[in-house]
Amino acid sequence: MNFFALDVILYLVKKMKYKSQNSDIVIECENFDMMATLDCGQAFRWTINEDGSAEGIAFGKYLKLVSDGDSVILKNTSEGDFLSVWYHYFDFDRDYAKIINEVSDNKVIAEAVSFAKGIRVLRQDPWETLCSFIISQNNNIPRIKGIILRLCETFGEKIDGGYTFPSAEQIAKLEVEDLAPLRCGFRARYIIDAARKVASREVDFDNIRALDTNGARAELMKICGVGEKVADCTLLFGFSRVEALPKDVWIKRVIEKLFDGQFPKEAEQYAGIVQQYLFQYARLTKLEIGD
DNA sequence: CGCCAGGCTTCTA
């Protein structure tokens, strides 16, 4: 693919370039593995098709993506949507090569990076992220996806390609019993509590953005059903706090076995991104770190 | 059938 021909070529920052082609946006980006990014457990509304393409909905917009060699094609989207939604969503305004270089002084991390360097930490909608990770607790990925799909189908807005994620305000009006169609079990009352506290601004997202990581975590943990792990996932994937380190069972084992109980200081600033690399590494290599 | 899922709340000492 020639990026230097007749097309207007726009160089944006950080080793990423794109061009409009018909109704598609073609992206070349060094650290962007579409499949790994959309299917590594950070987002639950993307499906990978048999032919390797992916589709899903975020920020009220449907998108289909196709991987093509070194580039990724965003199908049937406009430059306007790309710049206002997807550019931000895929975190293209961040220099992953630089971050990887910095954290790879640590050999364990460098090894993990070699397995997972194309994963990007998505910038998702904070409410959707909070709600999704409340649902994720003590649950498995296929069922998490199913519950979220039913949540959108039941209470979201119909658009081309599917349904939007219902707002906190919409869910706040409901009662726990109204969520029965989701079959989300004990999590129903957590979802309602979260929606009400977010909609009423008892838990205020603008405030959270202004707080430091510990303060922001404490705010989110005012919600019943939100502990440290869900709070940190929300901060990382919903508020782009790349220093937030969600400690799930896998990462706890990695820290114990490979880091002697202490997450490397030199990587703390990017702990959330590194965590994604480590998680992928542990899963892909089926790392024998149980017990 | 029993076990487990990228936890959290509640109960108990």
Place this chain on the structure above:
DNA sequence: TAGAAGCATGGC
């Protein structure tokens, strides 16, 4: 303040 039980549901 720590540790363990209980939690809804569904896949295996």
